[in-house]
Each structure stands twice: as C-alpha cells, then as structure tokens.
Amino acid sequence: MNHQNIILIGMAATGKSTLGRRLARRLDWAFVDTDLLMEAWWGAPLQQIRDHLGLEAFVQAEAQQIQRVHLSQCVIATGGSVVYSEAAMAHLRGQGHIVYIQSSFETISHRLTNPTSRGLAIGPGQTLKDLYDERAPLYARYAQLTVDTDGATPDQSCSAIILGLSRTTQDEP
Numbered sequence: 297m298n299h300q301n302i303i304l305i306g307m308a309a310t311g312k313s314t315l316g317r318r319l320a321r322r323l324d325w326a327f328v329d330t331d332l333l334m335e336a337w338w339g340a341p342l343q344q345i346r347d348h349l350g351l352e353a354f355v356q357a358e359a360q361q362i363q364r365v366h367l368s369q370c371v372i373a374t375g376g377s378v379v380y381s382e383a384a385m386a387h388l389r390g391q392g393h394i395v396y397i398q399s400s401f402e403t404i405s406h407r408l409t410n411p412t413s414r415g416l417a418i419g420p421g422q423t424l425k426d427l428y429d430e431r432a433p434l435y436a437r438y439a440q441l442t443v444d445t446d447g448a449t450p451d452q453s454c455s456a457i458i459l460g461l462s463r464t465t466q467d468e469p
C-alpha cells in the first residue's frame with residue numbers, strides 16, 4: 297500500500313476506534329483517535345466538552361482539531377461528526393485514504409448503549425435515526441472505500457479494509 301494514512305469515518309459505534317486500533321497493530325503502524333486528541337486538548341471527557349461548548353462550537357472545535365493533524369503511517373479513527381466540516385474533510389483527504397465504516401441503523405442502535413454520555417453531536421429534538429439519515433450521504437460522499445461491519449467480526453472488517461485499500465490503490469493512476 298502506497299498511502300500515508302488510513303482514515304476511518306462513520307457513525308458513532310460503527311467501530312472506527314476498535315478497528316483502527318486493530319488495523320494499526322496488524323500493519324505495525326501507529327494509531328491515533330481524534331476523539332482522544334480532543335480530550336487531551338481540552339483536558340476533559342468528550343461529553344463535558346460537548347456540554348460546555350454546545351453543538352455548533354463543538355463541531356467547529358472538532359474540525360479545528362482535525363486540521364492540526366499532520367501524520368504519516370498512521371491509522372486515524374475520527375469522531376462521527378467530522379463530516380459536518382468540509383474543511384476538515386479536505387484536510388483529511390490530503391492526509392491519506394478515507395474509509396467509511398458503515399453499519400445498518402439497527403446495528404448502531406444495538407451497539408450504542410451510552411448515547412447520552414459519549415458526546416454525540418446531536419441537536420435538540422433529533423433522534424439517532426435522524427442523525428443516521430442526515431449523515432449517511434455525507435460519509436458516502438467523502439468515502440474512497442466503504443466497509444460494512446454488519447455481521448462481521450472486527451478481524452474480518454480489518455481484512456476487508458486491507459483488501460479494499462489494496463484494490464483502490466492499484467486502480468489509482
């Protein structure tokens with residue numbers, strides 16, 4: 297593979313952090329989770345940052361955090377709300393290959409056991425399904441590769457990312 301970084305995007309609980317860590321181990325690359333960078337920058341858990349800033353400023357702060365990232369040979373797991381910022385996504389595109397970690401709404405709602413404490417960038421009155429429907433086209437727009445994790449183990453999903461990327465990079469001019 298001849299790319300600088302592998303960048304995972306997708307809804308909360310699709311498995312970006314879980315897969316990112318495993319994939320990095322398999323490739324012997326470093327792993328960076330931009331949610332942890334946010335927590336380190338602000339010195340607080342994500343939910344506290346989200347509550348303190350409010351929705352709009354939280355999304356802006358996340359976009360700024362992303363644009364501070366200049367890395368090589370890393371697997372980068374992003375937060376689910378990064379796709380709201382075109383500037384952040386353009387920056388990430390310049391940093392490597394963007395992989396959309398996709399799951400059905402049913403899988404996500406089953407996995408998301410703590411929706412009120414993980415700092416979700418969800419607006420007042422919005423449901424998880426609203427968020428899913430609003431974001432699905434955004435993730436698809438920025439994805440260079442999409443990997444569906446429904447019915448797969450994390451190891452199978454990692455293999456699908458590696459195989460998919462090797463095909464994608466072969467097709468590049």
Ligand SMILES: Nc1ncnc2c1ncn2[C@@H]1O[C@H](COP(=O)(O)OP(=O)(O)O)[C@@H](O)[C@H]1O
Pocket residue numbers: 306307308309310311312313314315373407445446448449450451453
């Ligand atoms: N194929 C799979 N890929 C990734 N995660 C999976 C898979 N199957 C089950 N999971 C579980 O789903 C959860 C995903 O959480 P997490 O990695 O924090 O997601 P995200 O970073 O996208 O919010 C974990 O508990 C993980 O064990």
Ligand SMILES: O=C(O)C1=C[C@@H](OP(=O)(O)O)[C@@H](O)[C@H](O)C1
Pocket residue numbers: 306307308309312313331342343346374375376377414415416417418
């Ligand atoms: O989807 C979201 O609105 C968010 C998901 C979180 O990350 P995960 O996608 O890793 O859960 C985190 O970035 C943030 O608090 C907002």
Ligand SMILES: [Mg+2]
Pocket residue numbers: 312313314329331373374375
């Ligand atoms: Mg995560």
